[in-house]
Amino acid sequence: MGDEMDLFNLAGLVMKNAYTPYSNFKVGVAILSTTGNLYKGCNVENAAYPQGLCAESGAISAMIAGGCFKIREILIRSDAKKLIVPCGGCRQKIREFSYKETIVHLADSTGIKKTLSFEKLLPFSFDNSYLENKGKRSS
């Protein structure tokens, strides 16, 4: 419960920094890694629209840069009226660093509105088990 509120508040703080002059749709993401660290990210748009980055990408990059490779919990927050759901591309990005049991929280300004396992969010997903080279890390 404490963890959830930490994630909610952290996502709210970073969401304020989202750079969204084009959509004005601000997203904040907070990650709790399996190593117990917190990471955050916000969306960063670009005048060349396709170059914009989702908040999930930023948070995942921060986690990897911090030396962690697995997500225990991820919270995605937008204060829009309609509850945020991660886009398809982000679901796949989260997949790379999640377990089926990884917990996904979806939140708005008033709190966490939905909590589900990653498997529920992206069933029947593609991962490195389909590849001959399962993806070797150099570290």
Ligand code: THU
């Ligand atoms: N966005 C995210 O950051 N994450 C999502 O999962 C959905 C969409 C951002 C991208 C863009 O800056 C804005 O929300 C509107 O699409």
